[in-house]
Each structure stands twice: as C-alpha cells, then as structure tokens.
Amino acid sequence: MARASGLTREFGERRVLDDLDLEIAPGEFVALIGRSGSGKSTLLRALAGLDRDLAGELTVNGTVAVAFQEPRLLPWKRVWANVSLGLRADDPRSVADAALAEVGLTERAGAWPLTLSGGEAQRASLARALVREPTLLLLDEPFSALDALTRIAMHRLVLRLWAHHGPAVLLVTHDVDEALALADRVLVLSNGQIGLACRVEAPRPRDRDQPALVDLRNRLLAELGVTTEGKK
Amino acid sequence: MSSGPALLVQKPQATTGGGPDRDSRGAPARRVVTRRGLLRLISPVVLLLLWQGESALGIVSQQKLPPPSEVWSTAVSLITTNSPAYGTLQDAMLVSLERVAIGFGVGATVGILVALITGLSRFGEYAADPPMQMLRTLPLFGLIPVFIVWFGIGELPKILLIAIAATIPLYLNTFAGIRSVDAKLVEVGQVQQLRRTELIRHVVLPGALPQMLTGLRLSLGASWLALVVAEQINANAGLGFMINQAEQFNRNDVIFVCLLVYCLLGLLTDALVRLLERRALSWRRNFLER
Numbered sequence: 001m002a003r004a005s006g007l008t009r010e011f012g013e014r015r016v017l018d019d020l021d022l023e024i025a026p027g028e029f030v031a032l033i034g035r036s037g038s039g040k041s042t043l044l045r046a047l048a049g050l051d052r053d054l055a056g057e058l059t060v061n062g063t064v065a066v067a068f069q070e071p072r073l074l075p076w077k078r079v080w081a082n083v084s085l086g087l088r089a090d091d092p093r094s095v096a097d098a099a100l101a102e103v104g105l106t107e108r109a110g111a112w113p114l115t116l117s118g119g120e121a122q123r124a125s126l127a128r129a130l131v132r133e134p135t136l137l138l139l140d141e142p143f144s145a146l147d148a149l150t151r152i153a154m155h156r157l158v159l160r161l162w163a164h165h166g167p168a169v170l171l172v173t174h175d176v177d178e179a180l181a182l183a184d185r186v187l188v189l190s191n192g193q194i195g196l197a198c199r200v201e202a203p204r205p206r207d208r209d210q211p212a213l214v215d216l217r218n219r220l221l222a223e224l225g226v227t228t229e230g231k232k
Numbered sequence: 233m234s235s236g237p238a239l240l241v242q243k244p245q246a247t248t249g250g251g252p253d254r255d256s257r258g259a260p261a262r263r264v265v266t267r268r269g270l271l272r273l274i275s276p277v278v279l280l281l282l283w284q285g286e287s288a289l290g291i292v293s294q295q296k297l298p299p300p301s302e303v304w305s306t307a308v309s310l311i312t313t314n315s316p317a318y319g320t321l322q323d324a325m326l327v328s329l330e331r332v333a334i335g336f337g338v339g340a341t342v343g344i345l346v347a348l349i350t351g352l353s354r355f356g357e358y359a360a361d362p363p364m365q366m367l368r369t370l371p372l373f374g375l376i377p378v379f380i381v382w383f384g385i386g387e388l389p390k391i392l393l394i395a396i397a398a399t400i401p402l403y404l405n406t407f408a409g410i411r412s413v414d415a416k417l418v419e420v421g422q423v424q425q426l427r428r429t430e431l432i433r434h435v436v437l438p439g440a441l442p443q444m445l446t447g448l449r450l451s452l453g454a455s456w457l458a459l460v461v462a463e464q465i466n467a468n469a470g471l472g473f474m475i476n477q478a479e480q481f482n483r484n485d486v487i488f489v490c491l492l493v494y495c496l497l498g499l500l501t502d503a504l505v506r507l508l509e510r511r512a513l514s515w516r517r518n519f520l521e522r
Contacts (some may be wrong), residue, residue: 050419066423072416076438076515085434086424112515128424 001026001168002047002136006056008192009042016042018192019056026135029162029169031179034189035224040172043189044140047170062135065167067128069141071121073113080109083128099127102164103157119150123157130161137167141174155181159204176220180213181206188223196223298485303492306485317481318474325493327470328459331387332497335394336455342395343402343451344444351410351440352432361407368400373461385466390459397458398451405447409440442513449505456498 002024009017016039024030034040045051046058048066073082083099084092100109103123113121122142129137139158143151159182162169173179179186180200188196198219202210208217221227280300286292287299294302310321318324346364349356372393379389413436421431463472471490478486 048423050422064423068416068420070416072420074417074420074435074438076441076513077434086421086426086430114515114517132424 001028001062002058002060002170004043004046004056004058007043007046007058008055009039009046009051009053015192017046017054020193022187022194024136024168024170026168027166029171029182029184031171031173031183031186032189033173033176033179033186033220033224036174038189039192040174040189041140044138044170044172047136048138060136063132064136064138065129065132065134066138066140067122067125067142069144071113071116071118071125073116073121073124073128075113077113078109079105079111079113079116079124082113082124083131085128087131095131096127099131100124102130102161103127118146119154122146122154126157126161130165133165134167137162137169139169139171141172143178144174151178156205158182176217176224177208179220180217181208186216186220188220190223196220295482296484298488302485303488306483307489307492310486310489317477318486319469321474321489321493324469324471324474324490325497328463328472329497331390331462331470332394332455332459335391335458336398336452338391339395339398339455340402340448340451343399343447344406346399347403347406347410351407352436364400364403367396368404372397372458376461376465380465390462390465390467393462394455394458397454401450401454402444402447405450406440406444409443409447410436412443413439442516445505445509445512448508449502452501452505453498456494456501460494 002022004020004022007017007020007022008015020043022043032040032043042051044066046054047060048064049060073079074085077085080093080096080100083096087095089095097106097109100106103126105120105123105127108116108120108124113124116124122145125142143154146154155178158169158171169183171179171182182204183200185197185199187194190196196219198216200206200213200216202212206213283297284299284301287294287297287302298306307321310318314320346360349359350361350364351357375393375396376389379392383389383392417435417439418431421435426434460472463470464476467473467476471493475487475490478484478490
C-alpha cells in the first residue's frame with residue numbers, strides 16, 4: 001500500500017527523519033506516536049505528497065486523503081461544497097450529501113463552516129477525506145483539539161468508517177490510549193526512525209483496562225521516555 | 233493624496249469592522265444600531281445649526297461663507313435652471329460621473345490583472361511588481377503638467393489620472409491578498425488534487441477577496457480625489473468646471489454645492505462597496521452573527 005525505505009528529511013542541520021523504513025498493508029490501521037517534534041507530522045506530510053525535499057524511497061499506491069489537525073474547511077464554501085472539493089463526479093452534491101450523512105452531518109450540509117462546532121467541523125473534514133474513497137487515509141492528530149466526549153464519539157465514527165470503507169489508515173497522535181484503542185499496529189517514532197512497533201491483537205471495541213493493553217501501554221510509554229514508577 | 237503603503241494597504245478587518253453599524257451581538261444589536269445611528273446624527277445637525285446661526289449673526293460675510301439655507305436654494309436653482317454660466321447641476325454631475333466610471337473601470341481592470349500576474353507567479357512578481365511600486369511612489373498630481381504636454385487638455389489626461397489613482401490601491405491590496413492566502417488551505421487543495429486553475433478559483437481568489445474589496449474601496453476614494461484635481465485643469469464641463477466658473481464669478485455658494493455633490497457621490501459609491509462586501513463575504517463571522 002505504502003512503503004518507505006531509507007526515508008530522510010532534513011530541516012537545516014536537523015535530521016527529522018533519518019533513514020526511516022515503514023510499510024503499511026492495505027486495509028491496515030496503523031497509529032504513529034511520538035513526542036512532539038519527533039517528526040510524526042513530517043512523515044505524514046511526506047506520505048501525503050506535500051513534501052518534496054525528501055531523500056530515500058517512497059511509494060504510495062492508490063488514492064491518498066488527509067484529515068488535518070485543524071479541520072481546514074474553506075470558510076467561503078458551504079459544508080457540502082467543501083466535501084465535494086476536487087471531486088470529479090457528475091453530481092458532486094449528492095455524493096457529498098451521502099458522505100455527510102455517513103458522518104451524521106446531514107442537516108449542516110448547507111451551513112457555513114464558521115458556524116460549525118469543533119466536532120462538526122472535524123466530521124466534515126473526515127467526510128471530505130472519505131468522499132474520494134481513499135486507499136490510504138492519513139489522520140494528523142484530528143481529535144486532539146476536541147473535548148473528551150466528542151473525541152470518544154469520533155473514535156467510534158472512525159472505526160465505523162474504516163470498517164465500512166476499508167482504507168489503510170495512518171493515524172498520527174500523541175495519545176497512547178487513542179493509539180491503543182484504534183490501531184492494529186502502533187509505531188513509535190524516535191530519533192527519526194521507527195523505534196518500536198507493536199501489534200495490538202485485542203478485539204474492538206477495546207476496554208483500556210485489559211491486562212494486555214496495560215502492558216502495551218507501559219512499554220509504549222517507556223519507549224516515549226515516560227516512566228510509570230510512582231504510579232500504581 | 234496618500235502615498236505611503238501604510239495607508240494604501242489595510243488589513244481587511246480594519247475597514248469591514250469599525251463604524252457604529254458593525255456591532256455584532258445577534259438580534260438585539262439591531263435596535264442598538266439604529267439608536268446609535270440617531271445619536272451619531274446629533275453632532276452634524278448641531279454643526280449645521282451653528283453654521284446657520286453664525287450667518288444670522290453676520291460674523292463672517294455671507295459672500296465668503298454662505299449659510300446652509302442659501303447653499304440649498306442655490307442647489308435647487310442649479311438643478312431647475314440651465315444658466316449659461318454653469319449649465320445644470322445634473323449635467324455637470326453626469327459628466328464627472330462618466331469620467332470617474334471610465335477612469336476607475338480602466339484602472340481597476342489593470343490593477344487586478346497585474347496583481348493576478350504578480351501574485352500568482354514569482355516570474356510575474358519580478359517582472360511587474362517593481363514598476364508598479366515605482367508608480368506607487370510617483371507623486372501622481374505632479375504628473376499633470378507632463379500629461380498636459382503629452383495629451384493636451386482634453387478628456388484623456390483626466391481619465392488617465394483617475395485610472396492611475398484607481399490602479400494602485402487595488403493592485404497593492406489584491407497582490408497582498410493573494411500572497412496572504414492561508415497556506416494550509418492551499419495544501420488542502422493540493423491534497424484534494426485540484427488543478428492549478430481550480431486552486432486559483434476555489435482557494436486563492438476567494439481567500440484574497442476580503443482584501444481585494446478593501447482595495448476596491450480605497451481605489452474608489454482615490455478615483456474621486458483624482459477627479460476633483462483633474463477637473464480643475466481646463467475642464468469645460470463637469471463639477472470641476474462649475475467650481476472654476478463659480479470662482480470667477482465669486483459665487484462661493486455654487487462652490488459649496490459642488491463640494492457637497494462630490495461628498496454625496498463618494499458616500500454613494502462607498503455604500504455600494506459595502507453592499508457588495510456584505511453579499512460577497514456573507515460567510516465571514518462578522519456578517520454571520522448578524
């Protein structure tokens with residue numbers, strides 16, 4: 001689906017990605033975590049084709065769609081027109097409406113983006129990504145600005161959409177629990193490389209207190225440099 | 233005539249906000265707006281009364297400063313009678329309006345087209361931005377003697393002057409507007425695989441529009457100003473001609489009428505731009521909240 005080998009990206013003196021290898025299988029849900037500044041977003045931008053100053057090999061097959069951290073809706077287009085942006089269809093409005101129905105935003109199709117709540121805007125952004133039927137869906141911390149309740153609802157929505165459409169997903173997040181709740185595989189990015197990769201086998205929906213997940217969480221946190229000592 | 237960039241390029245918010253009718257706090261604000269509107273009428277009315285009262289007391293001779301009542305009756309007679317010295321006010325107004333319309337039309341078209349070229353490509357910027365910046369710093373009204381030598385005293389130099397005055401603010405603001413379009417939104421366009429023309433149409437131009445409209449308003453203001461100056465030189469029709477005639481006959485009341493007409497026309501065009509802004513920018517928060 002997507003494969004990177006020896007991927008390197010430098011910003012001046014700093015090597016943000018350093019000879020990185022990554023492979024994402026079709027339909028696989030991968031979460032990428034790392035401390036801030038570790039290069040998560042750089043890797044995502046590379047996969048999205050938004051970065052041209054890369055060294056190494058990168059192949060991405062099929063259609064790529066991105067949902068960014070901020071919803072990035074064009075404020076001068078109504079919600080449905082944002083969703084159908086760039087869509088080459090005979091009837092973009094009805095395709096957009098169908099996508100909005102899937103994310104539960106049917107009534108807001110004709111609204112201006114600035115009148116949406118944070119959760120609504122992020123759902124519209126997801127609809128815009130999904131409407132292109134991507135084979136690789138890139139999610140760049142799309143839930144980080146949402147309140148806890150909205151975030152839980154969004155997690156469910158993403159899992160439902162993923163099950164229905166079956167794209168490979170790369171979710172960039174700084175939230176270990178989010179990664180464990182959603183992904184098949186969790187990757188930790190450190191020093192410009194994938195430092196740790198672990199598979200999450202537990203069936204969804206996942207209870208975060210399962211012993212297997214608690215173990216994994218501790219391993220991941222340790223890799224991120226957070227010790228759990230002193231905690232119960 | 234404003235010449236510094238600080239005056240020619242404004243943040244769009246600065247002019248779309250401001251003013252008493254921009255208080256945006258939902259439905260109840262409307263009533264406050266009309267009350268404020270009335271409150272703001274008080275001081276102009278008081279000034280008008282003082283002006284009238286002053287003339288009744290005879291502090292300044294009526295010849296030099298005619299009272300509002302006399303200005304009004306002069307206006308009425310200029311409209312109703314076609315005097316050999318002045319013609320009629322409405323004819324003069326039409327001539328002036330035509331000059332502004334043509335000059336502004338030409339200038340605005342050039343300004344926007346050049347800004348598209350310089351705003352959308354580096355090559356265009358290097359090729360066309362320096363000459364435009366040079367034009368900006370040129371003292372426009374210093375060109376008048378040169379224009380007279382080149383083009384005589386007919387309509388051409390007048391319209392050209394207005395056109396140049398209109399070009400510059402629209403050029404600068406459109407260029408700045410295009411360059412300040414949110415790069416994050418441009419990225420969205422790239423991710424959605426918009427073609428270059430689609431990117432310009434759906435992302436760049438709408439993003440630049442608020443500042444373009446600010447430029448439009450400044451441009452119209454500059455056009456009127458250029459008209460007033462251009463018409464003072466050897467015009468044989470129009471409001472400026474009327475002022476020149478009145479000066480010779482020592483008729484300050486006529487001059488006042490002409491100045492007031494300039495004011496009214498300026499206000500009218502400003503109101504038109506506001507209307508346009510409200511329609512074109514209806515997605516913006518300050519308009520949404522009304």
